[in-house]
Amino acid sequence: MGKKTLGVALLTTAMLTVAGCSGGGSPNADETAAAPVNPDGVSGDITVLTNRTDLIQDGTMKKYAAEFNKTYPEVKVGFEGLTDYEGEVKIRMNTEDYGDVLLIPGVIAKGDYPKFFAPLGDTSTMKSTYRFTDKTDVDGRTYGIATFGTANGFVYNKALWKQAGISEWPTTTRQFLDDLRAVERKTGATPYYTNFKDGWPLSGTWTNSVGSVSCDSQASDKLAEMDKPWEEGTDLHALDTLLHDIVHEKLSEKDPATTNWESSKTLLAKGEVGSMMLGSWAINQMRDAAEKAGENPDDIGFMPVPAQEGGRFCATLVSDYQQAVNVHSDHKSAARAWIDWFTEKSGYAAKEGAVSALKSEGMPDTLQEYVDNDVKIVERSEARTSEVNAIDNASEIGLAKPDYRQKLIDIARGAVDGTLDGYFDELDERWSQARRTVGS
16 A cells, blocks of 8 residues: 555544444443453454555564464454545444444544544543544543654655755755755756645645644644634745745646656655655655665655754654544454554554654654754644634635645646635635634
């Protein structure tokens, strides 16, 4: 599965409430899927739904299950990989049959979590152990544990940038654009790649960087209070202006309609493309692509958004998909055992080069450049995500969908009529109207 995880690319994609999803019967919503004290007596057959079809096909998930069974021999784990994970699971959640363990789909409104998932424990207790608990906290209970977290920034080819005479990270968007021009002028490579056609790299990937410019962990929550999120001085204004200017100044691929995510990894690895905005989960994928292409994987670097606060770079840290227990599961203890083992013992986050959900774990090797350069990691609050999503849904903008940034790119390249300022005014008007609608 090429794009790996869409969750990493989401602001929080709870943009829609699943209409008519009753979940089947009326389970006891107070029945907690508590962590097993010990493996004795934990048994049952469980099905784990996943978007990682690639890890099922190459046998990786089967290996994880075999390791899990060394601790929980009486639990049989089966996997179901779904290519269109969001679409297929949304349909299945109209019934009780949506696995025992699943990744919480973005289309489920946060307030509806108790209808579909068993609580995993009190947030007040769990937050001392796990990162990102506020993302699935409903009325003081946590309903999901993150598969991992991801820091945001730009994956880039260090050797190519060095060839262009660039040895330091740009500290402003203007300097970033100057560096892209140098890459094009001195190397002939495409400085930036939008991945326009696949779409998802334009959606949550850019929106997940809200908070990186301002170095504010509350930046996303504050959207719930803003009438003009795209006015000058905001994170969205800075980020979307940068994307517009990259395209407008012809520093991206010539034909956005022909981009391809899988091939883009090889293009960047070979130095034919200079940079892409992505989460840190992508670093290992790019390095793997470099090895396969006979290139040096150490040439793949990761730089923060070109902005500083108090002379320091900042990078948002956001949760990827969260694993949850189906409220209808007959084997909640076994399901919870899998989630805990996968989070704490499998090594999955480290293998993906991602940030563990466990607070006791430090930053992964993939983020060593951030550590060495004292980049401030800003764990973004999700306390008001449901409010922001309600406004976003009413505005029909889609912060975690590609459409509005695809239009931004089309404006930038002259494919549709419009100006950047005019488009920002339109987005601000739609947002402010939606705030009044949602608040009324």
